[in-house]
Amino acid sequence: MPDEMDIDLTNDRPVYIIGGGPGGLAAAAALREQGVRAVVLEKSESVGASWRRHYDRLHLHTTRRLSGLPGLAMPRSFGRWVSRDNVVRYLEKYAEFHELEIVTGVEVSRIEPSGSDWLLHATGGRLLTGRAVVVATGYNHTPRLPDWPGRDSYTGEVLHAGEYRNAAPYAGKDVLVVGVGNTGAEIAVDLVEGGAARVRLAVRTTPHIVRRSTAGWPAQRTGILVRRLPVRLVDRVGGIMGKISVPDLAEHGLPRPETGLYSRVREGAIPVQDVGLIDAVRSGKVEPVAAVDSFEDSKAVLADGTRISPDTVIAATGYRRALEGLVGHLGVLDERGRPVTHGGRAAAQAPGLYFTGFTNPISGMFREMAIDARKIAKALAR
Numbered sequence: 001m002p003d004e005m006d007i008d009l010t011n012d013r014p015v016y017i018i019g020g021g022p023g024g025l026a027a028a029a030a031l032r033e034q035g036v037r038a039v040v041l042e043k044s045e046s047v048g049a050s051w052r053r054h055y056d057r058l059h060l061h062t063t064r065r066l067s068g069l070p071g072l073a074m075p076r077s078f079g080r081w082v083s084r085d086n087v088v089r090y091l092e093k094y095a096e097f098h099e100l101e102i103v104t105g106v107e108v109s110r111i112e113p114s115g116s117d118w119l120l121h122a123t124g125g126r127l128l129t130g131r132a133v134v135v136a137t138g139y140n141h142t143p144r145l146p147d148w149p150g151r152d153s154y155t156g157e158v159l160h161a162g163e164y165r166n167a168a169p170y171a172g173k174d175v176l177v178v179g180v181g182n183t184g185a186e187i188a189v190d191l192v193e194g195g196a197a198r199v200r201l202a203v204r205t206t207p208h209i210v211r212r213s214t215a216g217w218p219a220q221r222t223g224i225l226v227r228r229l230p231v232r233l234v235d236r237v238g239g240i241m242g243k244i245s246v247p248d249l250a251e252h253g254l255p256r257p258e259t260g261l262y263s264r265v266r267e268g269a270i271p272v273q274d275v276g277l278i279d280a281v282r283s284g285k286v287e288p289v290a291a292v293d294s295f296e297d298s299k300a301v302l303a304d305g306t307r308i309s310p311d312t313v314i315a316a317t318g319y320r321r322a323l324e325g326l327v328g329h330l331g332v333l334d335e336r337g338r339p340v341t342h343g344g345r346a347a348a349q350a351p352g353l354y355f356t357g358f359t360n361p362i363s364g365m366f367r368e369m370a371i372d373a374r375k376i377a378k379a380l381a382r
């Protein structure tokens with residue numbers, strides 16, 4: 001991979017892609033295929049930085065075949081559920097295969113219009129001019145740790161799930177995992193398997209849990225099929241399917257959710273794919289408890305008033321997109337900080353500024369980023 005000394009960043013006005021994760025690499029490859037020069041600017045030292053940091057046991061919960069990026073399928077040898085290390089291998093190979101222009105160690109802090117071009121403010125006071133920009137800095141950008149009252153004076157260990165690698169440091173310990181999205185659910189199971197003495201899972205809103213696949217049929221394929229159907233219909237069918245395929249865990253502290261599955265997806269909460277949570281909850285190895293409200297010295301105070309003293313609290317409380325500094329002044333974000341456009345459409349007030357990777361569809365994000373990449377390339381090749 002060339003470093004910044006090898007590429008003259010000023011020799012013409014390429015399309016700049018900010019971020020060398022799957023979204024940015026896919027966009028770069030699709031643009032190259034259309035004959036459009038694209039330069040990827042990546043702040044870390046290598047592509048796939050987010051995937052390198054994920055916890056050890058992580059596998060894609062979307063299938064290999066439905067997670068390939070434009071122009072290069074994932075090899076069969078990766079199996080159906082691709083491991084984190086193989087995702088990283090794939091991204092490295094992808095950049096090499098498509099001969100992408102990638103400059104590492106360059107962070108873009110702000111983007112501004114400059115005539116019909118875009119001016120990028122980057123590391124070291126560098127200014128770069130591009131004919132268009134694709135923002136692919138990631139949905140899972142900045143860890144979000146709730147501002148719990150008393151957290152500063154809490155004497156126990158608190159870490160964000162983004163810092164969790166594996167269960168080894170927690171063997172024999174009492175751990176409270178906060179948040180039951182896919183990450184919280186999987187970390188709880190990992191802790192049980194890795195020998196933690198006690199694992200509790202703090203739940204504010206009970207999640208929809210789906211089997212990763214049923215009789216060989218992956219949940220992702222259902223997600224793709226129902227994506228354009230009316231929300232109420234999918235909610236109803238999802239409710240029936242849920243009752244058939246997932247046992248009632250109410251007596252173990254995890255009742256079925258009251259809001260429909262697809263309604264929740266539309267609010268940004270994709271269902272939890274079961275990678276062992278159902279069994280762990282049924283056998284009592286993972287104990288659902290009420291949400292964390294605050295901390296008091298050595299105790300976590302739960303929403304039902306219970307006070308508990310775990311050795312470690314792991315907050316699987318999500319991430320922020322953190323796009324405000326980069327593009328917040330351009331009127332392209334909604335009130336929740338999400339880009340108002342994605343894929344091949346740019347906002348009227350920001351022609352040439354594209355976003356990929358900021359939606360969270362039921363059909364899988366790798367697949368979505370592949371679709372968006374082709375749309376962006378088509379729009380820019382016009």
Ligand SMILES: Cc1cc2nc3c(=O)[nH]c(=O)nc-3n(C[C@H](O)[C@H](O)[C@H](O)COP(=O)(O)OP(=O)(O)OC[C@H]3O[C@@H](n4cnc5c(N)ncnc54)[C@H](O)[C@@H]3O)c2cc1C
Nearest residue numbers: 019021022023043049050060061062108137138357365366
């Ligand atoms: C635990 C977990 C599991 C997931 N599993 C799946 C799955 O099974 N299937 C699926 O389809 N999706 C999955 N996703 C969702 C999604 O596919 C991934 O988050 C994916 O990595 C998103 O790709 P991205 O390119 O948008 O962002 P990222 O992979 O986060 O890449 C963004 C890149 O931009 C760089 N960057 C950020 N800011 C700047 C800046 N200002 N200047 C320069 N560079 C910058 C970062 O260093 C990073 O390399 C998962 C997400 C998580 C967190």
